[in-house]
Each structure stands twice: as structure tokens, then as C-alpha cells.
Amino acid sequence: MDFSLYKILTVDDIPANVWLLKSMLEQSGLQVCSAGNSEEAFTRLKTETIDLILLDVLMPDVNGFELAEQLKNDPEYREIPIIFLTALNEPGDIVKGFQQGGNDFISKPFNKEELIARIRHQLTLLEAKRTIQRQTSELQKTIAGRDALYSVIAHDLRLPMSSLKMTLNVLLLKMEEYQIGEQDIMEMLQTANETTEQ
Numbered sequence: 001m002d003f004s005l006y007k008i009l010t011v012d013d014i015p016a017n018v019w020l021l022k023s024m025l026e027q028s029g030l031q032v033c034s035a036g037n038s039e040e041a042f043t044r045l046k047t048e049t050i051d052l053i054l055l056d057v058l059m060p061d062v063n064g065f066e067l068a069e070q071l072k073n074d075p076e077y078r079e080i081p082i083i084f085l086t087a088l089n090e091p092g093d094i095v096k097g098f099q100q101g102g103n104d105f106i107s108k109p110f111n112k113e114e115l116i117a118r119i120r121h122q123l124t125l126l127e128a129k130r131t132i133q134r135q136t137s138e139l140q141k142t143i144a145g146r147d148a149l150y151s152v153i154a155h156d157l158r159l160p161m162s163s164l165k166m167t168l169n170v171l172l173l174k175m176e177e178y179q180i181g182e183q184d185i186m187e188m189l190q191t192a193n194e195t196t197e198q
Contacts (some may be wrong), residue, residue: 006123007031007049011041011067012056012085021054021085028116038062038070045077052122055102057086057093065100072101079129081122085110165196 008030010021018034025032033048035041037059044050053071057064064084071077081103086093089107097105103125104118172189 001120001124001127003120003123004029004031006051007033008052008054008119009041009044009048009050010034010054010085011036011038011059011064012054013037013059014056017056024112024115025119030119038067041067045080050080051126052119053080053082054085054119055082057084057088057097065096068097068100068102079126081126083118083122085115161196165193168193168196 008025010018010025010032011034012018012021013036015036018036022032022034033044033050035044038061041053055064055068059067062070064086068082068084071080071082078101082101083104083106084097084102085106085108086097087108088094094105103122106115106118168189172186172193
């Protein structure tokens, strides 16, 4: 995967944290944009294509858990993976993060290599999901096309087969009416009639 094609949104109210994350992620070849609060985060989401969100929990006004819940309740943003990046590390906080829709939880201070590995893992899962959705859509179109083709074939075959069957029935009636005695011809007509019926 070419991870440089993906854009990460960091949401943190401390400028030093934002700068540090931006530097580390850009050095690893990722595109990064940032927001200092939930309002800025939604502005970024509306104007840019975001593939993953690194979200601090302890922010004024709307905290990270609340923002994650808002994002997961919005059909436009619910598929974006969220990694909580926070000083909170109690089991209850971690569980709450996952309950609010987080995909991963990293405690500060964090290790750069671990952070990059977890981001890449989430992006790999995201790309796999997008691939499945694309292939499902293509398969549905293929199935719809096949069904339409079968319908056309059935319609196009119905008329000539009905015409052939009618002709054979008329020949059989006429042969019986005039008592034409060729038994082989009668058998062939009867077989052809049965075949067209099938």
C-alpha cells in the first residue's frame, strides 16, 4: 500500500502535541491536517477527504469521546477509523473509547514506531473494507446485467419457439386429417413437437 495517499486528521487542543504528531507522521510519508477542537474537526471533514482520525480525549467543550460519538452517528463520517491518543490509560477509559466507536487506543506518552504501525494497520483495514465494497458493487451490477440478459434471451426465444410449436401442431392435425400414412414423418413431427415444448 502507498500510505502517502491517505490523509490523517489530528484533533488536539494543545498546539505542541499537534506539531509533534504532524512532524512524525509527515516524516513517515503520511499526509496530515489538524484541528484544535470539535468545530475545527468538522470543518476539516467537510472540506477535505480524511481517511483516519487521531483524537485526543481531554479537550474543552466537546471531549474526544463525545466527538467520536457524534462522528459515528453521522452516516457521512461513521466509516472513518478513530484512534484515541490520550493520557488516559485506565481500563474504564479504554473500554469507553471502544464503546464510543474508537478503533484503537494509544496512551501518551507513545512510541513513534508503535503509533505508525497502528495507523498503517487501521489504513490497511480501511482499504480492505473499501475494496470489498467496490467488488460487491461491481458484482451486483454484473448480476443485474446477467439477469437482464437472461430476460432478453428468454423473451427472444419465446416467440420463435411458440411459432415453431404452432406450425408442428398444425402439421400433425393436417396429417391426421388427410391420413397421410408415413409413420416415420408422424414420429419425427411428434418428436419435434415434444422437443419444442421442452
